[in-house]
Ligand SMILES: Nc1ncnc2c1ncn2[C@@H]1O[C@H](COP(=O)(O)OP(=O)(O)O)[C@@H](O)[C@H]1O
């Protein structure tokens with residue numbers, strides 16, 4: 001049985017616009033980026049020093065929900081979306097499935113060597129847009145991040161031999177430029193830790209057309225990268241502290257776990 005339903009949360013309406021330098025300020029649609037002061041004066045002063053920061057960014061908490069494909073991130077976000085003072089941003093999967101009539105997500109699963117760079121370039125752009133969009137509530141919970149796009153998905157394509165070295169190099173240059181020059185603040189990572197088999201079962205249940213070709217081994221590689229990054233910490237540096245929530249349980253138990261962890265999660269807003 002297929003159970004893919006459009007997210008009731010919807011995608012945040014975003015203005016589209018061309019980024020253009022104006023002295024030290026850059027306007028991208030409704031986003032205003034300003035050059036941060038050298039040090040101090042901001043909660044994340046050291047991390048942001050000298051970078052472009054979104055205006056007013058230091059007043060809001062950003063929590064990223066991370067986890068394997070179909071681990072339950074959207075379901076978790078739907079639960080917290082019912083809380084006042086929390087704004088929820090799901091991944092822009094609808095855009096990845098339809099950019100001007102093209103489906104880079106589907107193309108990537110059909111032929112990763114050819115289309116991996118196309119999808120991941122677009123993921124990087126749309127995730128950057130998510131990070132920089134204006135925050136309307138004191139706390140933002142967002143699905144995944146610019147960081148996992150690079151450290152998990154791009155890395156997995158490259159390491160599995162499905163992304164040519166030149167494509168990986170270009171994506172890495174883009175990622176390094178963005179993270180060197182633009183502040184991408186994250187206050188907490190919530191890792192929904194699942195077994196690859198659980199994700200495989202949930203993936204089949206969700207039945208997203210493009211994902212029907214995903215074998216268990218693909219989820220195992222993604223799982224390993226997540227574990228190396230967020231649990232073993234043997235891989236790349238973390239952009240924020242990590243809260244791990246075991247997520248193999250049934251829905252009712254998961255909702256209970258979310259409630260139990262609510263204070264720890266929202267504590268990110270007092271940092
Ligand atoms: N705890 C759970 N137990 C069983 N099924 C779940 C659970 N959480 C989510 N699901 C189902 O698994 C599928 C994937 O969940 P979803 O929240 O879309 O994952 P993600 O956003 O991480 O890809 C959906 O069909 C969803 O209804």
Ligand SMILES: Nc1ccn([C@H]2C[C@H](O)[C@@H](COP(=O)(O)O)O2)c(=O)n1
Pocket residue numbers: 067068069070071073091093105119120123148149150153154211
């Ligand atoms: N950088 C990324 C991010 C996501 N994907 C794929 C994986 C899934 O098929 C889909 C959405 O992920 P989910 O929210 O269901 O975990 O997008 C990718 O290929 N690269």
